[in-house]
Amino acid sequence: MLEITNLTKIFSPGTVNEKLALNKVNLSLKKGDFVTIIGSNGAGKSTLMNCIAGVHGADGGKILLDGQDITRLPEHRRAKKIGRVFQDPLKGTAFDMTIEENLSIAYNKIRSRGFQPGISKKDRELFREKLRLLDMGLEDRMKEKARLLSGGQRQALTLFMAVIARPKLLLLDEHTAALDPSAAKKVLELTDLFAGEDGMCTLMITHNMKAALEHGNRTILMRDGQVVMDITGAERDAMTVEKLIEKFEIDNDRMLL
Ligand SMILES: Nc1ncnc2c1ncn2[C@@H]1O[C@H](COP(=O)(O)OP(=O)(O)OP(=O)(O)O)[C@@H](O)[C@H]1O
Numbered sequence: 001m002l003e004i005t006n007l008t009k010i011f012s013p014g015t016v017n018e019k020l021a022l023n024k025v026n027l028s029l030k031k032g033d034f035v036t037i038i039g040s041n042g043a044g045k046s047t048l049m050n051c052i053a054g055v056h057g058a059d060g061g062k063i064l065l066d067g068q069d070i071t072r073l074p075e076h077r078r079a080k081k082i083g084r085v086f087q088d089p090l091k092g093t094a095f096d097m098t099i100e101e102n103l104s105i106a107y108n109k110i111r112s113r114g115f116q117p118g119i120s121k122k123d124r125e126l127f128r129e130k131l132r133l134l135d136m137g138l139e140d141r142m143k144e145k146a147r148l149l150s151g152g153q154r155q156a157l158t159l160f161m162a163v164i165a166r167p168k169l170l171l172l173d174e175h176t177a178a179l180d181p182s183a184a185k186k187v188l189e190l191t192d193l194f195a196g197e198d199g200m201c202t203l204m205i206t207h208n209m210k211a212a213l214e215h216g217n218r219t220i221l222m223r224d225g226q227v228v229m230d231i232t233g234a235e236r237d238a239m240t241v242e243k244l245i246e247k248f249e250i251d252n253d254r255m256l257l
Pocket residue numbers: 011012019020021039040041042043044045046047048
C-alpha cells in the first residue's frame with residue numbers, strides 16, 4: 001500500500017546549516033498496517049510524514065501509495081488519499097464553522113463535484129450516525145461552532161474528518177500530545193477504532209513509548225534520519241519500554257512520558 005524507497009531529505013543544502021533529515025529511508029506498509037513511530041527529538045519523524053504528505057519535496061528516493069508514484073505530486077493532489085492529524089487541536093477544524101460544516105468539507109474531498117454549498121439531509125444523517133461512534137454527544141451539537149468544543153472533542157472531530165473521506169493513509173503526528181490524559185486516552189481509542197478500516201494504513205508518531213507498543217501492529221524507531229528498529233508480531237509482543245530503553249540507549253526524557 002505504501003512503498004518508500006531510499007527517501008532522502010536535506011534541509012538547507014550547501015550551507016552551514018545543511019541537515020540530512022532523512023537518510024535513505026526504506027519503509028513498506030501492507031494494507032491495514034498501523035505503524036507507530038518513536039525516536040528522539042530531531043530524528044526525522046515529522047520530516048518523514050511531511051515528505052509523504054508533500055509538504056516537503058524529496059531530495060532522493062521514491063514514494064508509492066496505492067500503486068501510484070506520488071514522489072513529485074504537489075500536496076493538494078495527494079490530499080485525497082492522505083488524511084492528517086497534527087498535535088495542535090486548533091489546527092484541524094475551521095474555528096467559526098459548525099461541526100456539520102466542518103464534516104461536510106472533509107467529506108466533499110472524495111466527491112468529484114468538489115465543494116457543495118449546503119448539506120443534504122442524507123449527509124446530515126450519515127454525520128449524525130458516525131458522530132455517535134465518538135460517544136461524546138457531538139451528534140446532538142452538529143449546528144454548534146467548532147470553537148465551542150474542548151481540545152479532546154476537537155481532536156476527535158479532526159480525526160473523524162481525516163478518515164471520513166476514506167483515505168488510503170492516515171498520518172498522525174503526536175495527535176494526542178496536547179490533550180489531558182483522559183482525552184488522550186479517548187482519542188487513542190478512536191484511533192484504534194478507525195485504523196485499518198477499509199484497509200487504510202496508519203502511521204502514528206508518539207513520544208509515549210508505552211502507547212507506541214500498545215497501539216497498532218508494528219513499531220519503528222527512527223534515529224538520525226534512519227529507521228533503526230522495525231518490530232512486529234511476537235518480537236513486538238515481547239518488547240517492553242524498559243527493553244527499548246536499554247537496547248537502544250534511549251536517554252531522551254521526553255520519550256518516557
Ligand atoms: N523546515 C526545516 N528547515 C530546516 N531544518 C529542518 C526543517 N524541518 C526539520 N528540520 C531539521 O531536520 C531534523 C529532523 O526534524 P524532524 O522535525 O523531522 O524531527 P522529529 O523526529 O519529528 O523531532 P521532534 O520529535 O522534535 O518533533 C532536525 O534536525 C530539524 O531541526
